[in-house]
Amino acid sequence: ETGVTQTPRHLVMGMTNKKSLKCEQHLGHNAMYWYKQSAKKPLELMFVYNFKEQTENNSVPSRFSPECPNSSHLFLHLHTLQPEDSALYLCASSLGTLQAGNEQFFGPGTRLTVL
């Protein structure tokens, strides 16, 4: 596998379920990101991790819980979600900061539907 991979690609869950999204990058990058893409809205940054440490939490509700065990893996744990949380969740990675001129590379996304 190369690049950024995400599993599962599609997920349907009820509001009382607990599920997790997984992201893995094979690029040797140090920073990883979660974005949310809802219909008719721009991509929204949710969380940023750099060298496994969370550097940004963009006022995301606590029903979304990120975990970064190492620089190659990123998880998004989901519990008691709402139907409005249905969206495409995208993971990205970069070698370092955007300030230093690094590109962000994106995975294919997980299409989440909350019933």
Added chain:
Amino acid sequence: KQEVTQIPAALSVPEGENLVLNCSFTDSAIYNLQWFRQDPGKGLTSLLLIQSSQREQTSGRLNASLDKSSGRSTLYIAASQPGDSATYLCAVSNSGYALNFGKGTSLLVTP
């Protein structure tokens, strides 16, 4: 707060035409600007990255320009093909890690 606007929201052109997609941003203190392509239901593919000190970048039939002082960027696609049909997203960075995205331009190239 950085606001990124992309015009037009949708564009349909016949195959072979040259076309220009526009991106504007409100805060000119950016580190860089990235253009992405997104196919329906898929992730983003990075097309071009322009650093704040650069004026343009080229890759194949794509050319992106940046006028930081006026808060504008354009993506020029030469000799468009049906395979170019996708949504094109512009994103700028003002901080260490966050990218601010526009809503995108949905492009359809008809045979």
